[in-house]
Amino acid sequence: MRILSLFAGAATALAVGRCILHLDYKVPHESLSQQMKGLYESLDGYILSLENLKEVESS
Incomplete structure (x- = not known):
């Protein structure tokens, strides 16, 4: 019974x-x-704003 209790507790x-x-x-x-x-x-927003800035500068 003690071994069974030990295994149940473990x-x-x-x-x-x-x-x-x-x-x-x-x-x-x-x-x-x-x-x-x-x-x-x-970072995606930052890259998008840089791409938009590049498009504005090129046109």
């Missing part, structure tokens, strides 16, 4: 630990993805 601890590690990975990854998305959007 399985529960592993499951909880895995959930915590998953959240520790998922949350920072989503945050970094949002930051990079914002950076790409601002």
Whole structure:
């Protein structure tokens, strides 16, 4: 009975630990993805404005 309790406790601890590690990975990854998305959007806007400026200067 003690061995069964030990295995049940270990399985529960592993499951909880895995959930915590998953959240520790998922949350920072989503945050970094949002930051990079914002950076790409601002760079796209900057490139578009430079292209428009180049078109105005050439005409």
